[in-house]
Amino acid sequence: MTMHFGEAQASRALPVSSRLESFLATNMFDQPTLVIDTDIVAQQFMALKAGLGEADIHYAVKANPTREVISRLVEVGSHFDAASRGEIELCLSLGARPETISFGNTVKRASDIAFAYRAGITLFAADAEEEIEKIAHNAPGAQVYIRIIVETSEADWPLSRKFGCDRDTAIALMGHAKMLGLDPVGLSFHVGSQTRRSEMWAPTLDAMATIWHDAIALGHDLRLLNIGGGFPAFYGEAIEAPTAYAAGVMRQVRERFGDVERVMAEPGRGLVAEAGVLACEVMLVSRKSARDAHRWVYLDIGKFSGLAETIDEAIRYQFETPRDGDPEGPCILAGPSCDSADVLYEKRPVHLPMTLAAGDRVLIRNTGAYTSSYSSVGFNGFPPLAVVAI
Amino acid sequence: MTMHFGEAQASRALPVSSRLESFLATNMFDQPTLVIDTDIVAQQFMALKAGLGEADIHYAVKANPTREVISRLVEVGSHFDAASRGEIELCLSLGARPETISFGNTVKRASDIAFAYRAGITLFAADAEEEIEKIAHNAPGAQVYIRIIVETSEADWPLSRKFGCDRDTAIALMGHAKMLGLDPVGLSFHVGSQTRRSEMWAPTLDAMATIWHDAIALGHDLRLLNIGGGFPAFYGEAIEAPTAYAAGVMRQVRERFGDVERVMAEPGRGLVAEAGVLACEVMLVSRKSARDAHRWVYLDIGKFSGLAETIDEAIRYQFETPRDGDPEGPCILAGPSCDSADVLYEKRPVHLPMTLAAGDRVLIRNTGAYTSSYSSVGFNGFPPLAVVAI
Structure with missing residues (x-):
C-alpha cells in the first residue's frame, strides 16, 4: 500500500506504529471499525x-x-x-x-x-x-x-x-x-x-x-x-x-x-487523532452520467456514522486503498445512508485509483479524534462505529 | 402555553392529540425525550x-x-x-x-x-x-x-x-x-x-x-x-x-x-414528524457582551443529540415554553456540547421570551422524524435521545 503521508509526517517525532500496521494487516472487520493504538x-x-x-x-x-x-x-x-x-x-x-x-x-x-x-x-x-x-x-x-x-x-x-x-x-x-x-x-x-x-x-x-x-x-x-x-x-x-x-x-x-x-x-x-485508523469498505463506485468527469465512491461509513467532521469539508482525511499506485481520478466521496446530506467531499474531490471497486478495503488515517463518539445510534439502521483499542 | 401553530396547522385534518398533550403535561423527564403518539x-x-x-x-x-x-x-x-x-x-x-x-x-x-x-x-x-x-x-x-x-x-x-x-x-x-x-x-x-x-x-x-x-x-x-x-x-x-x-x-x-x-x-x-414532540430543557441563557442585541440560549439537546436537521438551518422547528406570552427577543439557539459547530439557529435567530431561564422546559413540536436515529451514541458524554411511544 502507498502511504499518502508527505514530508510533514516524516518530520514528526512518532513513527507510524508497526503494531497498528500489523494489527490492521491481520484483522478484517465486517463493519467500519476504528482501531486505536x-x-x-x-x-x-x-x-x-x-x-x-x-x-x-x-x-x-x-x-x-x-x-x-x-x-x-x-x-x-x-x-x-x-x-x-x-x-x-x-x-x-x-x-x-x-x-x-x-x-x-x-x-x-x-x-x-x-x-x-x-x-x-x-x-x-x-x-x-x-x-x-x-x-x-x-x-x-x-x-x-x-x-x-x-x-x-x-x-x-x-x-x-x-x-x-x-x-x-x-x-x-x-x-x-x-x-x-x-x-x-x-x-x-x-x-x-x-x-x-x-x-x-x-x-x-x-x-x-x-x-x-x-x-x-x-x-x-x-x-x-x-x-x-x-x-x-x-x-x-x-x-x-x-x-x-x-x-x-x-x-x-x-x-x-x-x-x-x-x-x-x-x-x-x-x-x-494520529493514534487511530479507521478501516472501512467501498460499497459502490458509479457515475451519474456518461458525461461526468468524476466518479461517486460510496463508503460504508459516512457523516452520520463517525465522519461528522467532514461537515463543510472542514477536516480532510487521508485515504489509503489496496489499489494505490494505479492511475487516479477525482471522486466525490459519500456515506452509505439514504440521506442526501451524507456526502463527505464534493467541493474538493478526492483522488482515488480508477480501479477502485465495491468490496475494496479503505483505511482512513489519523481518525482517532472526533469520530466514534459522534457516530449516530443507528441512522438508517447502520450500527454505530465499532472501536478496537490495542 | 401559547401554541405557535398558525392557520396552516388549523387547516390540517388532524387536531393536535389531546393524548399527547396530557402525557406531556403529566410527565417530566430527566433528559431530552422524544414522545411519539x-x-x-x-x-x-x-x-x-x-x-x-x-x-x-x-x-x-x-x-x-x-x-x-x-x-x-x-x-x-x-x-x-x-x-x-x-x-x-x-x-x-x-x-x-x-x-x-x-x-x-x-x-x-x-x-x-x-x-x-x-x-x-x-x-x-x-x-x-x-x-x-x-x-x-x-x-x-x-x-x-x-x-x-x-x-x-x-x-x-x-x-x-x-x-x-x-x-x-x-x-x-x-x-x-x-x-x-x-x-x-x-x-x-x-x-x-x-x-x-x-x-x-x-x-x-x-x-x-x-x-x-x-x-x-x-x-x-x-x-x-x-x-x-x-x-x-x-x-x-x-x-x-x-x-x-x-x-x-x-x-x-x-x-x-x-x-x-x-x-x-x-x-x-x-x-x-407531526406525531412527535421533543421535551428538553434550557441549560443557560447568556450574552457574550453587554452590547449584544441577542441572547444565546443553550438547550440540553443539540445537533449531535437529535437535531441534526438544523444543519444549515434547513428545518426550522417550532418552540414552546412555559413563559410564552411574555415579551420576546431574538436568540441564537445552541446545543449543550463543547462543540462550536453545535449551534442550531444563528443566521435566523429564534424569538423567545425575555424571561426564559435555565431549568425551563422547552417543547419542540413536530420532531417525530429524523431526530432520534440521528442522535449520537454519546458525544460529549451525553446519552442518546430517549424515545417514549404512547
Missing part, C-alpha cells in the same frame, strides 16, 4: 508534555472517550477536561482522581454541577452570569475560570462565537463570582481547532494577555491560565511536531503572562 | 392513504425506526422502504411480510442483498452498473427499479446529486439488468424533502414521465413507478393537508403516466 496515545502525551513543561495536560475527553484511551492516560499522569457528568463518571471509574478533572463545559446542568462537586471536583468553567450563579449554588466556594471569546483565530477550523464572553463581561463575572463566594482563579480561551503552527497563537495570546493583566490590575488574584486546545493532528498539511509546538506555545505564554502559578492545556485531537 | 402516526397514514388511493405506502423506516411506530404501521397495512439490513430485520421482527419491504438504498452491501433475498425480499433500487451486478449476483431474478436524478426540485430541502442517474444511464442500466437476468420493473425518483404543495411536483413529474415513456418505447416493460418521498410536515410554513396533497400528486401522476400497474410512495417525515 494506546501506545501512540501515550507517546504523543509524552511528546506534548516534553514541550509543555510544568503545564498540566487536561485531555479533552470528548475527542475520544474510549475506556482504554482514558485508562492509559490515567497511567501516564494525564489530567482531564470533562464536558458532562457522563465524562466525569467515565474518568472517575477508570481511576482518575477528582482533583485532576476540570468541568470545562461552560454550559452545565445544575444537578451535574452538584454531582461533580460531591465527587470532589473543584474547578469549573463559566462565561455567563447565570452559570456563575448555578456554580455558586451547587458548588459553593469552587474555583472558576472565565472563558474569553477569541476573535483572532488562525486555525484551520476557527470556532464559532458559541463559547466565551468579552473582556468587560469577563471582569464583571469575576466580581460577581467573588461576591457569591466563588474563587475566580483565572481565564481560559481556545485558539481554534487544528492550529497548525505555534506562532499562529500569537495574536490570540496578545489579546488574552491584555485581559489577564487588566484583571490583575483591577485586583483579581489570577493564578490559573487555561490555554485550551488547538493542538493539531496531521491531515495532509504540514504541522509542527508536538514537542516543538508545545514548547513554542509555552515560550509565547511566558513572554506575555510571566510566571503563572498554574497553566493547563487541553489537547484532544492533538493527543489521539 | 402512534395514534397520530396511524391517523396520518389513513389521511395519506385516502389521497393516494391504489398506491402503496412504503414507510421510509429511516425517518423514525421506533419499534412501536413500525408495529402500528404493520397493523394499519403499511409497506416499508428499508435502507439497510438492520431496517429489514427490524420490520421483519415486527411482523412485516417480506413482500411488503423494498430495499430502497441504491448503495447496498453485497452480503446484505444476499440476506434480503434469502429473507424473501424481491424488490431492490439501483442507479449504477456495479449495483445492478451486485443485485444480479446476490438476488438472481429480482425486480429492480432505477432511480433517476432530479434536477427540478422545488423542495424546501432539495437533495444533493448523491442518488440517481440520468436518462441515458437509466436506460442502459435497464438493458444491463435484463441481460443479467433481473427484471427492470420501473423507475423511482425523489422530488426533494419537504415539498410543501402538490403542484410543486409538476416539473419533476414532467421530467420523469419523459424518461418513463422513452423507456417503454425502447421496449422496456415498466410496471412500477416509485414516487418516493417529499410529503411535508408542518414546521411553521403553510403546507397542504395530507389527503388533498396525496390526491393532488396522484392526479398529476395519472395525467402523465396513465394507468401504471403499481405505484408506490415513500413518506417518512410526512407520516411521523
Whole structure:
C-alpha cells in the first residue's frame, strides 16, 4: 500500500506504529471499525508534555472517550477536561482522581454541577452570569475560570462565537463570582481547532494577555491560565511536531503572562487523532452520467456514522486503498445512508485509483479524534462505529 | 402555553392529540425525550392513504425506526422502504411480510442483498452498473427499479446529486439488468424533502414521465413507478393537508403516466414528524457582551443529540415554553456540547421570551422524524435521545 503521508509526517517525532500496521494487516472487520493504538496515545502525551513543561495536560475527553484511551492516560499522569457528568463518571471509574478533572463545559446542568462537586471536583468553567450563579449554588466556594471569546483565530477550523464572553463581561463575572463566594482563579480561551503552527497563537495570546493583566490590575488574584486546545493532528498539511509546538506555545505564554502559578492545556485531537485508523469498505463506485468527469465512491461509513467532521469539508482525511499506485481520478466521496446530506467531499474531490471497486478495503488515517463518539445510534439502521483499542 | 401553530396547522385534518398533550403535561423527564403518539402516526397514514388511493405506502423506516411506530404501521397495512439490513430485520421482527419491504438504498452491501433475498425480499433500487451486478449476483431474478436524478426540485430541502442517474444511464442500466437476468420493473425518483404543495411536483413529474415513456418505447416493460418521498410536515410554513396533497400528486401522476400497474410512495417525515414532540430543557441563557442585541440560549439537546436537521438551518422547528406570552427577543439557539459547530439557529435567530431561564422546559413540536436515529451514541458524554411511544 502507498502511504499518502508527505514530508510533514516524516518530520514528526512518532513513527507510524508497526503494531497498528500489523494489527490492521491481520484483522478484517465486517463493519467500519476504528482501531486505536494506546501506545501512540501515550507517546504523543509524552511528546506534548516534553514541550509543555510544568503545564498540566487536561485531555479533552470528548475527542475520544474510549475506556482504554482514558485508562492509559490515567497511567501516564494525564489530567482531564470533562464536558458532562457522563465524562466525569467515565474518568472517575477508570481511576482518575477528582482533583485532576476540570468541568470545562461552560454550559452545565445544575444537578451535574452538584454531582461533580460531591465527587470532589473543584474547578469549573463559566462565561455567563447565570452559570456563575448555578456554580455558586451547587458548588459553593469552587474555583472558576472565565472563558474569553477569541476573535483572532488562525486555525484551520476557527470556532464559532458559541463559547466565551468579552473582556468587560469577563471582569464583571469575576466580581460577581467573588461576591457569591466563588474563587475566580483565572481565564481560559481556545485558539481554534487544528492550529497548525505555534506562532499562529500569537495574536490570540496578545489579546488574552491584555485581559489577564487588566484583571490583575483591577485586583483579581489570577493564578490559573487555561490555554485550551488547538493542538493539531496531521491531515495532509504540514504541522509542527508536538514537542516543538508545545514548547513554542509555552515560550509565547511566558513572554506575555510571566510566571503563572498554574497553566493547563487541553489537547484532544492533538493527543489521539494520529493514534487511530479507521478501516472501512467501498460499497459502490458509479457515475451519474456518461458525461461526468468524476466518479461517486460510496463508503460504508459516512457523516452520520463517525465522519461528522467532514461537515463543510472542514477536516480532510487521508485515504489509503489496496489499489494505490494505479492511475487516479477525482471522486466525490459519500456515506452509505439514504440521506442526501451524507456526502463527505464534493467541493474538493478526492483522488482515488480508477480501479477502485465495491468490496475494496479503505483505511482512513489519523481518525482517532472526533469520530466514534459522534457516530449516530443507528441512522438508517447502520450500527454505530465499532472501536478496537490495542 | 401559547401554541405557535398558525392557520396552516388549523387547516390540517388532524387536531393536535389531546393524548399527547396530557402525557406531556403529566410527565417530566430527566433528559431530552422524544414522545411519539402512534395514534397520530396511524391517523396520518389513513389521511395519506385516502389521497393516494391504489398506491402503496412504503414507510421510509429511516425517518423514525421506533419499534412501536413500525408495529402500528404493520397493523394499519403499511409497506416499508428499508435502507439497510438492520431496517429489514427490524420490520421483519415486527411482523412485516417480506413482500411488503423494498430495499430502497441504491448503495447496498453485497452480503446484505444476499440476506434480503434469502429473507424473501424481491424488490431492490439501483442507479449504477456495479449495483445492478451486485443485485444480479446476490438476488438472481429480482425486480429492480432505477432511480433517476432530479434536477427540478422545488423542495424546501432539495437533495444533493448523491442518488440517481440520468436518462441515458437509466436506460442502459435497464438493458444491463435484463441481460443479467433481473427484471427492470420501473423507475423511482425523489422530488426533494419537504415539498410543501402538490403542484410543486409538476416539473419533476414532467421530467420523469419523459424518461418513463422513452423507456417503454425502447421496449422496456415498466410496471412500477416509485414516487418516493417529499410529503411535508408542518414546521411553521403553510403546507397542504395530507389527503388533498396525496390526491393532488396522484392526479398529476395519472395525467402523465396513465394507468401504471403499481405505484408506490415513500413518506417518512410526512407520516411521523407531526406525531412527535421533543421535551428538553434550557441549560443557560447568556450574552457574550453587554452590547449584544441577542441572547444565546443553550438547550440540553443539540445537533449531535437529535437535531441534526438544523444543519444549515434547513428545518426550522417550532418552540414552546412555559413563559410564552411574555415579551420576546431574538436568540441564537445552541446545543449543550463543547462543540462550536453545535449551534442550531444563528443566521435566523429564534424569538423567545425575555424571561426564559435555565431549568425551563422547552417543547419542540413536530420532531417525530429524523431526530432520534440521528442522535449520537454519546458525544460529549451525553446519552442518546430517549424515545417514549404512547
